[in-house]
Amino acid sequence: MAMMMPPRMNPSDxxxxxxxxxSWSPYDNNGGTCVAIAGxxxxxxxxxxxxxxxFSILTRDYSKIFQISDQxxxxxxxxxxxxxxxxxxxxxxxQTYQHQHNKQMSCPxxxxxxxxxxxxxxxxxxxxxxxLGGLDDQGKGCVYSYDAVGSYERVGYAAQGSGMQLIIxxxxxxxxxxxxxVLPKRESATPLSESEAVDLVKDTFASAAERDIYTGDGVEIxxxxxxxxxxxxxxxxxx
Amino acid sequence: MFRxxxxxxxxxxxxAGRLHQVEYAMEAVKQGSAAIGLRSKTHxxxxxxxxxxxxxxxxxxxxxxxxxxxxxxxxxxxxxGRVLSRYMRSECINHNFVYESPLPVGRxxxxxxxxxxxxxxxxxxxPYGVGLLVAxxxxxxxxxxxxxxxxxxxxxxxxxxxxxxxxxxxxxERKYETFMGCTKDELIxxxxxxxxxxxQEEELTSSNCGLALVGIDEKFEILDPKKLQAYIxxxxxxxxxxxxxxxxxxxxxxxGALLTRESSGGxxxxxxGDGPSPMET
Numbered sequence: 001m002a003m004m005m006p007p008r009m010n011p012s013d014x015x016x017x018x019x020x021x022x023s024w025s026p027y028d029n030n031g032g033t034c035v036a037i038a039g040x041x042x043x044x045x046x047x048x049x050x051x052x053x054x055f056s057i058l059t060r061d062y063s064k065i066f067q068i069s070d071q072x073x074x075x076x077x078x079x080x081x082x083x084x085x086x087x088x089x090x091x092x093x094x095q096t097y098q099h100q101h102n103k104q105m106s107c108p109x110x111x112x113x114x115x116x117x118x119x120x121x122x123x124x125x126x127x128x129x130x131x132l133g134g135l136d137d138q139g140k141g142c143v144y145s146y147d148a149v150g151s152y153e154r155v156g157y158a159a160q161g162s163g164m165q166l167i168i169x170x171x172x173x174x175x176x177x178x179x180x181x182v183l184p185k186r187e188s189a190t191p192l193s194e195s196e197a198v199d200l201v202k203d204t205f206a207s208a209a210e211r212d213i214y215t216g217d218g219v220e221i222x223x224x225x226x227x228x229x230x231x232x233x234x235x236x237x238x239x
Numbered sequence: 240m241f242r243x244x245x246x247x248x249x250x251x252x253x254x255a256g257r258l259h260q261v262e263y264a265m266e267a268v269k270q271g272s273a274a275i276g277l278r279s280k281t282h283x284x285x286x287x288x289x290x291x292x293x294x295x296x297x298x299x300x301x302x303x304x305x306x307x308x309x310x311x312x313x314x315x316x317x318x319x320g321r322v323l324s325r326y327m328r329s330e331c332i333n334h335n336f337v338y339e340s341p342l343p344v345g346r347x348x349x350x351x352x353x354x355x356x357x358x359x360x361x362x363x364x365x366p367y368g369v370g371l372l373v374a375x376x377x378x379x380x381x382x383x384x385x386x387x388x389x390x391x392x393x394x395x396x397x398x399x400x401x402x403x404x405x406x407x408x409x410x411x412e413r414k415y416e417t418f419m420g421c422t423k424d425e426l427i428x429x430x431x432x433x434x435x436x437x438x439q440e441e442e443l444t445s446s447n448c449g450l451a452l453v454g455i456d457e458k459f460e461i462l463d464p465k466k467l468q469a470y471i472x473x474x475x476x477x478x479x480x481x482x483x484x485x486x487x488x489x490x491x492x493x494x495g496a497l498l499t500r501e502s503s504g505g506x507x508x509x510x511x512g513d514g515p516s517p518m519e520t
Contacts, residue, residue, distance in 0.1 A: 089336075092332045092333075095328075096328070096329075
């Protein structure tokens with residue numbers, strides 16, 4: 001169910017008092033956090049498995065990660081109904097691409113497609129905060145971070161969702177060289193090893209789950225590398 | 240005898256109750272190089288004869304993947320076939336998007352047939368000049384269908400279309416009772432033997448034929464030349480008795496004579512003039 005709007009404060013009404021007006025919203029925020037880290041020959045994508053609405057939990061076991069191709073996966077937080085529609089849309093477009101070109105889409109190509117798909121609905125956006133991760137044409141890890149209408153940038157690591165403000169400072173600190181804030185700008189990948197990156201991701205989620213009420217229950221981690229896709233799972237606090 | 244007066248428009252009936260333009264379109268299918276299909280309880284195999292008109296020319300693509308569970312082989316105007324396969328792919332993707340399940344083969348075949356029928360009833364269109372063999376699996380198992388330019392569709396155990404398809408059909412008619420119980424490899428070998436019949440005196444190699452298969456738990460796959468050559472090589476190791484009857488045929492027999500000789504098993508020999516037209520059942 002879409003969230004009920006809280007009563008709005010209208011500045012021009014200061015004399016007559018605030019107007020109370022409930023209204024229906026087509027959007028809802030199902031919470032959750034997504035993280036991705038790009039390595040020299042791997043990419044780690046992670047998302048918690050909690051789905052909420054308002055102050056309630058809908059389920060403790062929902063996957064926010066979608067594998068679009070062998071080399072590319074999408075982690076999204078926000079309104080899961082919109083996200084599911086977006087995933088299906090991208091999947092259909094990817095199938096058509098495969099029929100026409102006899103090969104799968106590369107991650108950078110998918111990144112552009114996602115941006116265009118999001119901007120297509122510029123005036124009724126997908127309420128989706130996306131992180132796309134995978135291997136680029138050279139086999140190096142790549143991570144792309146998006147806003148709701150398709151503005152995107154290739155980065156060394158990214159986080160989106162309710163816990164992003166808690167996680168990003170930690171990643172900035174731990175992955176110094178890969179930070180997008182460091183000048184000169186380069187799409188560097190972290191020199192960390194795959195297992196170090198996975199451990200870092202687990203730590204960040206454990207910390208985020210402490211303070212963010214919408215992050216918890218479990219974290220699903222996938223690693224994309226030359227050997228394929230491996231999945232990990234770690235329990236998180238249920239409160 | 241009245242063909243020439245009533246064959247200009249697809250929307251003109253002949254006095255014999257036939258649409259000659261549609262029959263001409265089916266003739267285009269018969270002129271294309273052969274496509275063969277056969278099925279067992281678990282798999283469907285499609286095989287094509289890839290004839291290049293000159294050595295400099297690469298072979299035309301006649302096998303197309305439509306979805307993970309459906310593929311086609313075509314004979315005739317392959318350009319028309321490409322357009323139809325684009326439509327079929329689009330329909331499968333849309334169905335999957337809405338229902339999150341694969342489009343049943345029979346439904347897709349009917350949609351293609353209805354699309355082909357439209358072209359037989361519009362004065363500004365022409366019928367598609369391509370015949371399709373549609374191979375796919377769904378909840379009810381593996382299926383093989385044929386789509387005609389006329390808008391008709393038929394389900395088959397085994398069939399062949401295109402030029403010199405009668406030779407392949409004869410082989411299939413001899414062997415089809417065993418197909419249901421065949422393993423995947425046996426089915427592929429039968430398909431290759433059928434292709435061999437259509438090639439007649441030419442040697443079967445991975446460069447003059449194509450093969451694809453789909454199965455209940457197997458995605459549609461067009462075999463790459465290496466795998467195909469391995470199957471062709473394994474044919475020679477298998478029993479030689481299949482090859483014997485074909486060697487007895489005189490090498491340069493005319494196509495017409497071949498047809499009449501095998502007419503006991505043959506179907507769809509179009510008579511010029513009266514008689515049931517190929518479109519009618």
